Amino acid sequence: MMTKAQKDKLVKLYCELQDEKHYYRSLNSFKKEQVKRGGYCADAPTEDQVEMWLRLLGGDGYDLVYLGAMLALQKDDMRYLDDALYTATSMMQFASMSSGYDHCIYAWNLLPVLLSANRFDDIKHIFPKENGLSKNGMRVLKLITNLVMYLYYGEEEWRAEAVDEGRSFSKKAPIEQRAIVDCLLSLVDKDLDRFAVELDNICKGKRRASGYDDNKFTRQFPFFALGLYNFARRLYGEEVENIALPDDAGALIELHEYQKANGYATGKNIADFKETVPLLDVLLNIELPPMYLVFDKRYGYTDIDRYKSDVTVIALKNLVRD
DSSP states (O other): OOOHHHHHHHHHHHHHHHHHHTOOSSHHHHHHHHHHHHGGGOSSOOHHHHHHHHHHHHTTHHHHHHHHHHHHHHHTOTHHHHHHHHHHHHHHTTOOOSOSSOGGGGTTTHHHHHHHTTOGGGHHHHSOGGGOSOOSSOHHHHHHHHHHHHHHHOOGGGHIIIIIHHHTSOTTSOHHHHHHHHHHHHHHTTOHHHHHHHHHHHHHHHHTOOSTTOOTTGGGOOHHHHHHHHHHHHHHGGGGTTOOOOGGGTHHHHHHHHHHHTTTOOOOOSSOOTTTOHHHHHHHHSOOOOOOEEEOSSOEEEOHHHHHHHHHHHHHHHHHHO
16 A cells, blocks of 8 residues: 555645646646536537537546546545546547547557446447457557457457467567556466466556656556456456555555445546536436447448437437436
């Protein structure tokens, strides 16, 4: 467990990064920003307004996660992070408003948040079985997507493509990427000893990560480690209970203990907009539709037009009902 001094140091670091990274200063500032945005939707909601919110929400998902992390440390209450992960899972499903790749585009950013939030049913929405395995995009994203789909759906005809491709992944890949793929492969083999080792490697790799969104604060939160632990528990139940999260998981160890104490139930939306921005409140609370693909001669691409249309219909119907 982290000491108070360690938590205070991370909170201070978050505050130092606020202006540079445009992080929210408080939960109240997050709420005010959404209400301000909602001022542009004063009239009866339209399809264009739904589309506007899809774009806005998609870009804010990770910022909300790290606000939740900071609040959890500051207030010594992991409920804030658990609820932020729950809300961000919905927001981040709106993140891609282009159709350049298939469903693998969600593997790197959304998947660890979804799994850390224990929102396993959302896999059926983001990676529908009907889409089949990923065919285009970065190789590591395809491998992660296909291994998760194989483990979740158990389609044996996918095994050769998902598992054999995973085993051929370059040993020279960045530590975190390699460890995530190996973690999933260990779940395929049900090798829980190796799984525990790869969880540790994910945490070590995250500490060294140098991607666009990585910094001294975010490197302290290896969400893929917690998320894959939760996924393993979803697959193998009590057999995973003897595995401890690595010490390098930091504050996520406390989040794990919080989730365990609450029976791994999902959190709730971190903010209520029912009275202030009803359309936003509906979008954060509806059951989101599946993300299907549209195919050309070679590949499938995320059918963004269909997805926006499906979300719009569901949201406006729920808004009228409320």
